[in-house]
Amino acid sequence: MAYKAPVRDLTFILNEVLEIDRYTNQPGFQDVSSDLVQQVLEEGAKFAEEVIAPINHSGDKEGCHWDNGVVTGPKGWKEAYQAMVEAGWPALSADPAYGGQGMPAVVGMAFGQFTAGASAAFSMYPGLTAGAYAGIHANASEELKTKYLPKMATGEWGGTMNLTEPQCGTDLGMVRTKAVPQGDGTYKITGQKIWISAGEHDFTDNIIHTVLARVEGAPAGIKGLSLFLVPKVMVNDDGSLGERNSLQCAGLEHKMGIHGNATCVMQYDDATGWLIGEEGRGMNNMFVVMNEARLGTGLQGLAIGAAAYQAALEFAKDRIQGRSLTGPKNPDAQADSIMVHPDVRRMLLEAKAFVEGGQAFVLWTALQADLEKSADEATATKAKDYMGLLTPVLKAYLTDKGFHVASLGMQVHGGSGYTEHFQASQYLRDARITMIYEGTNGIQALDLVGRKLPSNGGRAIMSWFADIDAFVAENGADTPIKPFVDGLTDAKKKLQEATMWLMQNGMQNPDNAGAASTDYLNLFGLTALAYMWAQMAKAAQAQIDAGSDDPFYVTKLQTGRYFVERILPDAHGHLVKLKTGAEVLMQMPAEAF
């Protein structure tokens, strides 16, 4: 089936819901009009549909190849990658000072949904480069930035993030990779890193690794970690390539999905590296990168779900099987399309309502990443607060539900979906990793309740609640969108009650916060999507009120109605569960499990 990038849905959000035309006074938006966004996304969609999507399924089947340290991608992937570099897509929202085109993050995150939907595994090659670029951009010296960033911005060189080791993933304080200063500004890096996405491949002449390591003599734990830039091939002062650095890919991981992406065991043996930022600030530097990476991971889970929905819909429309419960709808054929069945529609609408709400959530949050750079301090602070608060929610909620949607997509296919002939299996297998990497969803929930929520005395969530209250006050009158506003009001009330419970009980016993964390995050995700749906309903209703007869707006309201009536009621269960506290979890001794 041919992947179609959701241009109309995303331009609706960008231009009609977020109204990005309003932001021309903000840095990066000066030359950004809704017309330009439309044009960029149409071009981007074409590229994703015609160049990336066609190699996705074959790449899943073939996987990557390792031969004595040399890694090659699936057939056609190198060519597609190089076409992407030539077309300039990786540089879309990178800094113009270092090779980028300077489009706002919100536009980059729209295009990102197309590439991840067309091929999640493929999108990780530019995605990891962008992560490494961000880490270097935020913290490295001007010299390193000038030397490495321009070619990373264009995608001419790749980039990676090296954190995990066999003995530590979540708990990076246990990192053993060591760095020995050479007295000339360089360090020798030695150690093994695992699960390094895009760690080695044949798509680019060079790969710039960012590596978390411990300088010899540094303290144990998190505080002893530093971040290093370690190129695969040494770069001469004139920018030309020199010798191979002493690092290599020792093997590939065999995984359930994302087969087209090379997940590498990386071996560093006295490899030459340069410090990014200051010694002992490795984790802080990494956190900058991780927030963007987490947004990207949430987006990826969502985009896979969106593609899975498309595939399921196409299958359902074509599949002739059985009859409508209310009598034949296509009496001349041997059977009706399975679209006549309420339960098939339930699965499709569950997917559609989540996907479209998630798309708004991603772009709304990406807009905060842009507004963080605002010259207006209040705007910048608020945007920064929201980014901090909502990143773990977005990452975990959208990946959990993205996987759920991929599973629904398989279910719509029936037995066909379980065979590798269709792509339903690939979507399900690919989506599953997004719940794990860039911090498992459990870690996101803990980050939310333990760090983001109490930060600055709860300023971020209080401000977010106030925004919702203002929206409700403005739109809560008896209008056609009242059900959306009422749904939002109810979800927000439950989230507020849950927040209060957390404040009272989480302080007193941190295990209560841990015990409530995942249900709290899910309740938060539901409330965020209710807020997005209310805003989309408002924008769609405004068009209808203004006389538009585009069926797009009616469909949007109908899809949103599904969200309110058949997804939002889960809020109740999350609230009840999280208030049960830690005892039921902690009372059992480990050996009794």
Next chain:
Amino acid sequence: MAYKAPVRDLTFILNEVLEIDRYTNQPGFQDVSSDLVQQVLEEGAKFAEEVIAPINHSGDKEGCHWDNGVVTGPKGWKEAYQAMVEAGWPALSADPAYGGQGMPAVVGMAFGQFTAGASAAFSMYPGLTAGAYAGIHANASEELKTKYLPKMATGEWGGTMNLTEPQCGTDLGMVRTKAVPQGDGTYKITGQKIWISAGEHDFTDNIIHTVLARVEGAPAGIKGLSLFLVPKVMVNDDGSLGERNSLQCAGLEHKMGIHGNATCVMQYDDATGWLIGEEGRGMNNMFVVMNEARLGTGLQGLAIGAAAYQAALEFAKDRIQGRSLTGPKNPDAQADSIMVHPDVRRMLLEAKAFVEGGQAFVLWTALQADLEKSADEATATKAKDYMGLLTPVLKAYLTDKGFHVASLGMQVHGGSGYTEHFQASQYLRDARITMIYEGTNGIQALDLVGRKLPSNGGRAIMSWFADIDAFVAENGADTPIKPFVDGLTDAKKKLQEATMWLMQNGMQNPDNAGAASTDYLNLFGLTALAYMWAQMAKAAQAQIDAGSDDPFYVTKLQTGRYFVERILPDAHGHLVKLKTGAEVLMQMPAEAF
């Protein structure tokens, strides 16, 4: 990791909850004591752990091989299969009149959990034979039964069920495979069947296919279908094997999981077959088999979940990462076990509480299969009613949740779980098919609300509600198990309200029944598990009250408490959702999706 069959959990259910010692007056139970059950299950556990489990992961990696119609299983599978036949396990609960050992179904279903947990793909070989055996046993002539059943009972010959064709799965009325009577009691069968599990392999000398086909000249649709017995190798009158029949495996399906099971495209070209039962009664004959097969599929989903839980628990106990939120629990080590984290315990308890509740649900329902044969008409009728009503609930609810548990198991593993080095991926991939085959879970939900519920004026559910009411009346006093009884009371009340809503609104518009079906089934599943947990809590509490200091009983109550506090609250959402009706699903035209 080494699979351990859950002997203690199942003997607790059989002997202490269901008290099968009470049934010695029922057919098949005469010689069955709790001691015998204990002995059989201990032996069965040993076989599953030592012979079947060790070939599960390697079989997933290797898969089956097809060469010009000849299919061979993964390395070691033929030997394991033959060891199973020699040990007599396939015959455990088959009819003594035709080669079986005559143990009750409830004991067979306990052993079945061990084989499916040890290897779902492997367990399908005897599983499909048992399905074919049941179909022949219920409907075929004495001559066919005598000739084929004894060697199928022992597993010396395999068996299959051939229903699906490329153009039809759910809607079998569209079957095209044809049967031409030869005037000598035989038929020539011609057509293609797909997704035939265990359709061809090298484990046995013969495979007895049961095939749904249309006799030449029979009417279109369901009513024109007949069921045939079609052996791979012709059987002479003296029982010796003759020539190959003209059928073959035209290829294997490439699937997401259950790689060790050969999923075959079967080609019948004028193959010789014998009618099972009467012409035109094919679907009715198949329904007998399907109820048992659906019970077996629910069991399989559950058993995979149980194995996934075990693997996750073992990983969690060994994984040293991070510190407890309430301060180091293992200060001498570099980190604590992840068992200290409430959210890890949440995932494990979610799995454990579902698995143990599901185990009781399977055995409780299997007991109804035994009681159906009771000489007492009231007992037999009630058991038959319960089998009919609860089979779709059990199939869909246990497979949905079995997959959910397998996914939780992967999440506990973190990144390790996504690699094929651990078995978490296999469990997740294997579990996913159980939601689809033997009737998708959506079809189960439709069967429940459209057929099983209204059957005999709702007699089955009214009787089941009365049983629950009696249990509540007997145990609802202020005792330690009151929270279990209260949880059951509340769930049953919601299910009753949902049933009333269905009666009022489903009649008026069948799409309302379809729209409510999946939420209704889930609410039913929750109520069934609440009933099981209340009974288990009662049995455990009785032991504690009688002075037992076996920690097993305390753990059982703690696990059940998790079910009541953190799983049962989902009932609310299901009720609210199902009452929204069909409009939100049906209003959108198919082309607007």
